[in-house]
Amino acid sequence: xxxxxxxxxxxxxxxxxxxxxxxxxxxxxxxxxxxxxxxxxxxxxxxxxxxxxxxxxxxxxxxxxxxxxxxxxxxxxxxxxxxxxxxxxxxxxxxxxxxxxxxxxxxxxxxxxxxxxxxxxxxxxxxxxxxxxxxxxxxxxxxxxxxxxxxxxxxxxxxxxxxxxxxxxxxxxxxxxxxxxxxxxxxxxxxxxxxxxxxxxxxxxxxxxxxxxxxxxxxxxxxxxxxxxxxxxxxxxxxxxxxxxxxxxxx
Numbered sequence: 001x002x003x004x005x006x007x008x009x010x011x012x013x014x015x016x017x018x019x020x021x022x023x024x025x026x027x028x029x030x031x032x033x034x035x036x037x038x039x040x041x042x043x044x045x046x047x048x049x050x051x052x053x054x055x056x057x058x059x060x061x062x063x064x065x066x067x068x069x070x071x072x073x074x075x076x077x078x079x080x081x082x083x084x085x086x087x088x089x090x091x092x093x094x095x096x097x098x099x100x101x102x103x104x105x106x107x108x109x110x111x112x113x114x115x116x117x118x119x120x121x122x123x124x125x126x127x128x129x130x131x132x133x134x135x136x137x138x139x140x141x142x143x144x145x146x147x148x149x150x151x152x153x154x155x156x157x158x159x160x161x162x163x164x165x166x167x168x169x170x171x172x173x174x175x176x177x178x179x180x181x182x183x184x185x186x187x188x189x190x191x192x193x194x195x196x197x198x199x200x201x202x203x204x205x206x207x208x209x210x211x212x213x214x215x216x217x218x219x220x221x222x223x224x225x226x227x228x229x230x231x232x233x234x235x236x237x238x239x240x241x242x243x244x245x246x247x248x249x250x251x
Contacts, residue, residue, distance in 0.1 A: 004078065006046065038067055049119065049250065050147045051079035053239065056086035056108070061093035068112070069097045078117065080146040083110035084139060084239050107139040107238065111146055120149030120249035122176025124242075127165075127192060129158030129182035132207040136238040137181040140203065143242025144179075149249045151242075159187045172196055177245040180230075181238065183207025186218025193227030199248055201241045202232045 012018035031043035044052040054067050064083060071081050083094065086108045094101045094110055102111045124144045128137040134155055144151040152175075157165040165188075172178065172195055180189040181203040189202035202225070204218035211217060215235035222232045233240040 033070055035066060035070065037063055040067060040070055042071075045079050050243075050246070051081060053143075053243075054081075054083040056083050056090050056110070059090075061089045064090050065093035065097050068094050068101075072098060072112070078115040080114055081112040082143065082146050084108065084143075086110045104138055104142055106135045107142065108135075109139055109142045111142055113146070115148075118148055118150060120144075120147075120176075120246060121251070122150070122249060123174065124149045124151040124177045124179065124245045124249055125171065125175035126151060126153040126179045127157060127172075127181065127188070128153070128155045129180075129184070129188040130207065131156050133181045133183055133205050136203055136205045136236050137179070139238030140179045140181065140242040140245070141238075143239050144246050144249075147243065147246035149246050157188075158182065158184075159191060162191070165191065169195065177201065177248050179203060179238075179241045179245055181205060181241075182222075183215060183218050184209075184212055186221035189222055189230050189232075190225045190227045193225065193230045196229070198229065199245075200227070200230045201245055202230050203238060203241045204232070204235050206236055 009023055013020060013023050033040045033042060041052045054064060056064050068081060091103050091110060098112050100112050126137050126141045128134055137153060141151050141153050154168050176198060178192060178196060178198060178200045180192050180200055182188040183205035184207065186204050189200055193200040202222040204215045204222055206215035219235055
């Protein structure tokens with residue numbers, strides 16, 4: 001539940017459309033619901049503006065499906081539901097719970113849209129250095145959209161061919177927040193940040209040959225960026241970047 005859901009619930013009680021016992025039934029699982037293997041934070045949307053996100057990896061398909069089922073129970077809730085790092089088995093289990101579940105195979109994200117409300121003030125632009133970085137970039141893009149922002153993407157514009165990036169100069173300058181995803185030597189965020197006056201969230205990826213050390217080289221390069229408007233999230237953390245970008249975009 002978010003603030004709007006609580007207001008609607010109280011208004012229904014005030015107008016007599018909902019009895020107090022019925023309202024209590026809807027509220028009784030707040031602030032969290034204990035499933036034994038997981039404690040669902042139903043208050044997350046009220047505190048932070050978006051529902052708890054389910055990390056699929058390491059959970060059984062049945063566990064993920066049960067969490068999603070309980071999150072879907074408040075029929076009046078307008079909160080979108082997001083599952084990250086899912087696979088085909090998790091998808092099959094979730095689709096038995098909700099036919100509205102949409103799967104993004106590159107990133108392994110499952111999205112159940114229950115709201116199209118835009119709370120962000122501008123556009124979040126996701127930029128990837130190479131095609132191999134798209135799975136992480138897609139996770140960031142879908143996360144930003146599901147958290148109420150307009151988002152767009154530009155793929156394969158890395159420093160090996162800067163003329164490709166400069167083709168999108170106007171689009172870069174119109175973004176309110178930029179998420180920049182790169183592996184290998186991780187140079188792209190510094191270049192992008194030097195062209196714009198908005199926050200650039202750098203996402204290092206594990207893409208690269210041996211000396212990239214699974215993304216550590218890109219991570220250290222981004223942390224040492226000479227561009228002062230760059231901040232960095234963890235390796236392959238497209239979700240984290242999308243979440244932070246959405247928070248900035250709502251300010």
